[in-house]
Amino acid sequence: MFDFQLSHRDATTGARRGVFVTPHGPVQTPGFMPVGTQGTVKGVTIDQVAATGAHMILGNTYHLALRPGHETVRRLGGLHAMSGWDGPILTDSGGFQVFSLDAINKVTEQQVTFRSHIDGAMIELTPEYSVEIQEALGSDVVMVLDHVVALPAEKEVVVDAMARSIRWAKRCLDAATRDDQARFAIVQGGLDTELRMQCARELSAMDFNGYAVGGLSVGEAPSEMYRITEATTPELPVEKPRYLMGVGRPIDLLESVARGIDLFDCVMPTRNGRNGFGFTDAGPIKLRNAVHREDTRPLEEDCPCIACRHSRGYLRHLFNAKEMLGPILLSIHNLTYYQRVMQGARDAIEQDRFAEYVADKKAGWGEA
CATH class of the missing domain: 3.20.20.105 (Queuine tRNA-ribosyltransferase-like)
Incomplete structure (x- = not known):
């Protein structure tokens, strides 16, 4: 089995x-x-x-x-x-x-x-x-x-x-x-x-x-x-x-x-999602920060999750208004992001370019 x-x-x-x-x-x-x-x-x-x-x-x-x-x-x-x-x-x-x-x-x-x-x-x-x-x-x-x-x-x-x-x-x-x-x-x-x-x-x-x-x-x-x-x-x-x-x-x-x-x-994707912290290829985003108040961009342009159909400004509003939809949407985004990172890893391994994939991700996250 x-x-x-x-x-x-x-x-x-x-x-x-x-x-x-x-x-x-x-x-x-x-x-x-x-x-x-x-x-x-x-x-x-x-x-x-x-x-x-x-x-x-x-x-x-x-x-x-x-x-x-x-x-x-x-x-x-x-x-x-x-x-x-x-x-x-x-x-x-x-x-x-x-x-x-x-x-x-x-x-x-x-x-x-x-x-x-x-x-x-x-x-x-x-x-x-x-x-x-x-x-x-x-x-x-x-x-x-x-x-x-x-x-x-x-x-x-x-x-x-x-x-x-x-x-x-x-x-x-x-x-x-x-x-x-x-x-x-x-x-x-x-x-x-x-x-x-x-x-x-x-x-x-x-x-x-x-x-x-x-x-x-x-x-x-x-x-x-x-x-x-x-x-x-x-x-x-x-x-x-x-x-x-x-x-x-x-x-x-x-x-x-x-x-x-x-x-x-x-538990990190969902725990952080409940607290307004989103994972992206450009590094973490803290949605409660005022810089996102009128930001019309999604968390990530190429992310297929339902949270990324909305603007950062709207997601920030949900957290500040203590609406339960905010933590739900950001948890879904973070879980999706983790799966996208893993799918990218699987593809990179198959193509013998995993080290390059890691280097690219680290550069985006500011970990290089």
Whole structure:
């Protein structure tokens, strides 16, 4: 049911062009997954998400288990039927919440114990229970439960979390019962290249359908993220997809594609869109700024999204008037922009001009 077909490798970088085949359709890589944490990409209908060019979306195990509850999702036909998305879905395991909700959880070898941020109820999330929840959700890709720690951290803390992540990955693999779900392991190891390489090698020895690089984009400098990614990807199986979790800015996507990454997710397009921040080839646009008050131009002349049928002046008015249409339109634009960047990357890889494509984008963004 799952296959990853590599069709081309860029001549001068580590960029790869491929297709990840799933039961709910193919995912063109390199590709970007919009984040639908609670069964929805915030402020955007599922048809609008599809219109941006997205092939695959992401949901979150921890949040959906709390509300509406994974058994409720199962009774509603699974996450695909409940949300109306008929393409592939990847579900995170709850591992990131070990990091983001560290004030309300406790990690032991057996499990993570959370106190619900909604009603204070205690939740015991084991690797086995994380898989059980994701099987009820019915996603195409199940992520293993991993132990994510804040960086920087003492080496012994990073080593302990990495080793636990490997043990938990095996427990997740052993607990899985569905043949129609792919399972992805997650490489940990902080900012230590040797630990990352060790973790990647140990996980690669297990029979996973894909591999993720986790625990990055948590406050470290972009150069550190690139360094770790570059050290990790050569240790992962060539014939399986590689996913960099929670990343990031458009420049981060392209720099990571150059280092052999195939899949990405991030809340940045929609979160920034809700706050009046638009992505364009000429760099970011802050729509609340007065300079846009009477600007009749669209955000981008060649963008096909519905937001770009309107002027910058109108979009600014929507934000200043606190009309909900403003965040909706700008979220759609940003999601469309990310997909356009990825489509351009795929085309450039096929033509062996990915380095030139990155240089052109960086020049436009002022990143050169």
